[in-house]
Amino acid sequence: MSTEKSSGELLYHFITASGWLARLAHEGRETGEERLANVARFFEIVRRQGSLLRDDRLPFLVAQLDTLIETGDDPSTADVDPDEGDAVHVLTYHKAKGLEFGVVFMVGLVDDRFPGRDRRDALELPDALLSGPAPDGDQHVAEERRLFYVGMTRAREELVLSSAQDYGGRTSRGVSRFVAEALDLPPATAVETIRPAILEKLARHQTSATAPTSPASKPRLGERPLMLSFGQINDYLECPAKYRYGHVVRIPTPASHQMVYGRALHAAVQAYHRRQMAGGSMALEELHAALDANWESVGFLTRAHEEARRTAAHEVIARFWDEQQRDPAQPTAVERDFTVAFGRDRLRGRYDRVDRDVAGRVVVTDYKSSDVRDLPTANRRSRESLQLSIYALAHEAEHGALPDELALHFLESGMVGRSEPTEKRLEKAQKQIGHAAAGIRARSFEATPSAMRCGYCPFREICPDASR
Numbered sequence: 001m002s003t004e005k006s007s008g009e010l011l012y013h014f015i016t017a018s019g020w021l022a023r024l025a026h027e028g029r030e031t032g033e034e035r036l037a038n039v040a041r042f043f044e045i046v047r048r049q050g051s052l053l054r055d056d057r058l059p060f061l062v063a064q065l066d067t068l069i070e071t072g073d074d075p076s077t078a079d080v081d082p083d084e085g086d087a088v089h090v091l092t093y094h095k096a097k098g099l100e101f102g103v104v105f106m107v108g109l110v111d112d113r114f115p116g117r118d119r120r121d122a123l124e125l126p127d128a129l130l131s132g133p134a135p136d137g138d139q140h141v142a143e144e145r146r147l148f149y150v151g152m153t154r155a156r157e158e159l160v161l162s163s164a165q166d167y168g169g170r171t172s173r174g175v176s177r178f179v180a181e182a183l184d185l186p187p188a189t190a191v192e193t194i195r196p197a198i199l200e201k202l203a204r205h206q207t208s209a210t211a212p213t214s215p216a217s218k219p220r221l222g223e224r225p226l227m228l229s230f231g232q233i234n235d236y237l238e239c240p241a242k243y244r245y246g247h248v249v250r251i252p253t254p255a256s257h258q259m260v261y262g263r264a265l266h267a268a269v270q271a272y273h274r275r276q277m278a279g280g281s282m283a284l285e286e287l288h289a290a291l292d293a294n295w296e297s298v299g300f301l302t303r304a305h306e307e308a309r310r311t312a313a314h315e316v317i318a319r320f321w322d323e324q325q326r327d328p329a330q331p332t333a334v335e336r337d338f339t340v341a342f343g344r345d346r347l348r349g350r351y352d353r354v355d356r357d358v359a360g361r362v363v364v365t366d367y368k369s370s371d372v373r374d375l376p377t378a379n380r381r382s383r384e385s386l387q388l389s390i391y392a393l394a395h396e397a398e399h400g401a402l403p404d405e406l407a408l409h410f411l412e413s414g415m416v417g418r419s420e421p422t423e424k425r426l427e428k429a430q431k432q433i434g435h436a437a438a439g440i441r442a443r444s445f446e447a448t449p450s451a452m453r454c455g456y457c458p459f460r461e462i463c464p465d466a467s468r
Contacts, residue, residue: 006298007050007061008043012254015039022462025251036249043252093147096154104155106148109163110173115144148178226345226437230387236436237386241447243440245459253458257299261309262369265411266352267294268317269367272324273334273353284321291317316369316411323414332356340397345437351391354403361404364391371412378417382408385419389429392421402426 005013015021024036049064050056089101108114152159161179165172180186236243245251271290275282282290291313300306333354340347353365366388372378382388388406396402408417419425439445447465454460454467 006056007058008046008056008252009254009298010058011043011046012252016461021251022464025245025249025459025462026464036251040250040252093151096150100156101154102156103158103160104151105160105162106151107162109161109176109179110167111176112173113167114148114176114178115141145178145181148176148182152182224441226440227339227348228342228345228433228437228440229348230390232440233390233433233436234386236439237432238453239448239457240439240445241463241465242457242459244445245463248445251459251462255296255299256458257301257305257309258369260296260299261313264291264294264296264313265316265369266367267291269320269352269411270335272321273331276330277332277334282321284318287317287321288314319414320411329355329357338394338398340394342393342397342433343437347390347394347433349387349390349394354395362395362401363405363407364388364395364403365407365409365416366391367409367411369411372410372415372417373413375415375417378408378410378415379419380417382406382417382419383425386429386432388419389421389426390433393426393429 021036021039024039045065046061050061052064161182163173163175163179167173175185232243232247235246246253268287268291272282272287295310295313297306300309331353333351336351336354338347338349338351351364352367355363355365357363366385372381385406385408388408392402392406402421404420406419406421409415410417447463449463449465449467451467454463457463457466460466460468
């Protein structure tokens, strides 16, 4: 099996076939979720390192991981999601990049700690190989200053800068020069520390130990805004337990051949339209090359199965190219991200394609790799699409007007289902979004099993409530 499957597929097979992943999923919420999050973190490392290998097979991956360990690489535990969990998050400055918190405490802000003393790299590049001048000590201080700025800008409401004089030894620590720079203060100087007597220390601890304490009140999770995508909302509406496994715990799932097929088609279509928007055109051979460049050899039953699906994908993309030669429409946006307010929460997503014709009509299109062969079904799918309804709400929030038309373009058949963003339809979508947001905020993740729903769920093998 190790010679046939990628390292990620083999690892996933082991942890599911052994029952280990299911046991973790059944554990208590606090311990189980933390351990599962670290499993997901390890899978991300395996995926990233496997993508660097010419042949992603287990023996080569193990050698790659051994090399990383020998060079001092020490991956952290699972990244923190600031919107999940009722806890204090303890992070390094590097790990805090890209995150935001209501209140941030920056501690240990003293010289010789922040900035710390310049340490040489474990694998230092010889000066002869550097493209520019060799770095000096000031570069280390500049990097530490950038990290200090990262820490300061993580706070949304309150920032607390903390230091102490006594960290042991006879000399007190001066406040970090970065604090003085940030607050426009004169630089601190170190002085000799007068060590407190042992009895004084004990008395201090006694006072602290006997002081009356009041129970701390928990922060109210319901007050925190959520950042929701269609995928998150749809997963919660299908089954709250599926949302928990996929978005709270983030249990890894193996790549399926359907996902590989769909992603490759979407990437090729995106490349075609981006060339259009740049004022150029794409030859059919280039479109086939774009498909191949985004194809992954994972999740297929056999090599013959993969080749059959790849051939089918090339046929689909050739049909798409022919259709586009007869279509004069030029997209105004391709794969454009959006983030808009929805009550106290925010909706995020990405339009596949937006068009504005000469009459000013706006059409929002989403591409699908599924096979729909008749127009009534295509139109019904378009009318019932929550994803398109979310796109319509986002467009209205961004531009002050709804799009004139919503479309699902089914790539396998070339069929395009069309619908309008009616008031009744958008009201229903708003209720669905609100229901999902309320349940997620309340951490209500009870399973809603059914034979059909569970049959397609990637977590059916580990979910104790799955219908089998």
